Amino acid sequence: MKIQPYMLLALRRNIENVVKLTDGEFDQIASRFTPKLIRKNQFLLEEQDKCKHDYFVIKGALRQYRMHDTKEWVNQFAFEGWWISDWYSMLNNTPSDFYIDALENSEVLQVNKKALDSLFDQIVKFDKFYRVMFQRAFSAQQKRIAFMQKSAESRYEEFVSMYGRFETHVSQAQIASYLGITRESLSRIKNLGIKRLIDQK
């Protein structure tokens, strides 16, 4: 499929949140991205694969997760306008520990590592864009780590305050997995919260 105008628009808007580009610069960047449709439950990355692309989500919802003890543990979600990849695997050219798949039918733009590296060299502003994006992502992760050290209940509260608007895209089982607890525990925690509200009255 050819890249569509609305995709270019979304990509450009995302980058220009950080750095302004000339049309020429943007065209050069955009020429390296290819659209990809991905249906619910299809994979962009599987464990043991070497991760070769960074993905920008145009539409839909993806998740990155890891297996241990036969269970899936979600590391992060990605919705419209977010980026997702396994940078550890990408940077070190090693097999990934992660899976990335789609929670619903989705559209992404993908760009491979070589193209990225050459864009970094050619367009300084694009390099800067990535720097800022990683700074933000890093600092968001710091918060996530801090809240993983709290009780399951506070973790859920923090999830709602951060990701509440995406809750409809994600099943409760997925949320539980993101929080590092079982679905049963999450169900009980939610009920507890509701009961507390009622008791207050």
Added chain:
Amino acid sequence: MKIQPYMLLALRRNIENVVKLTDGEFDQIASRFTPKLIRKNQFLLEEQDKCKHDYFVIKGALRQYRMHDTKEWVNQFAFEGWWISDWYSMLNNTPSDFYIDALENSEVLQVNKKALDSLFDQIVKFDKFYRVMFQRAFSAQQKRIAFMQKSAESRYEEFVSMYGRFETHVSQAQIASYLGITRESLSRIKNLGIKRLIDQK
């Protein structure tokens, strides 16, 4: 105190792990860093402060932590050759949720945000250095999040395999806090591990 040759050496080596610099470029960068001695238990950052500097550790050991429920929870450590800061506070110019203090007498080089921003503009390679550094930091955090979802015992194992060489710099109470458990639990976990080894024989 004036910046010392061994500090410059350490800084240059760290940056040149990623990008090669001319002497002129390095001098320009180095001129923006100031050395700071920090004694055990002194703070580089306290909750509610706006974080204004990034710190490069020349010598010693620092930690970043956060309070909840009257307890300290360690987010990350920083040893010789590591960088530490609260980028969320720095980027958004908001009061920090974190503390940064020294676990032992330490030396750091500090650089403030304005100086960094102007270096990013003046020296493209420095911008690139930060991009790469954040990519690495980000991907390391992804692993940390993944392992926070495991049992306390596996978290400890993963800690040892990653940070074993720094264990002497850090008390068991600090490690426990980093893992999100109590010191008592960590003590028991370590004993369990030892008992297993003995039983195998």
Added chain:
DNA sequence: CGTTCAGTTGATATATTTCAATTCCAGTGG
């Protein structure tokens, strides 16, 4: 020596998991 601080141990309490059973709900075919 005595004091202090880190680490350990024991007994009990609490949070979370596990496993099995049940309910709820949306989609499907008749």
Added chain:
DNA sequence: CCACTGGAATTGAAATATATCAACTGAACG
């Protein structure tokens, strides 16, 4: 329009992991 089905969420009871609190040990230090 209804009856059935399968997946997601809920609930209960018992098991396990971790926290809490208090007492104790041992090494380091003045």
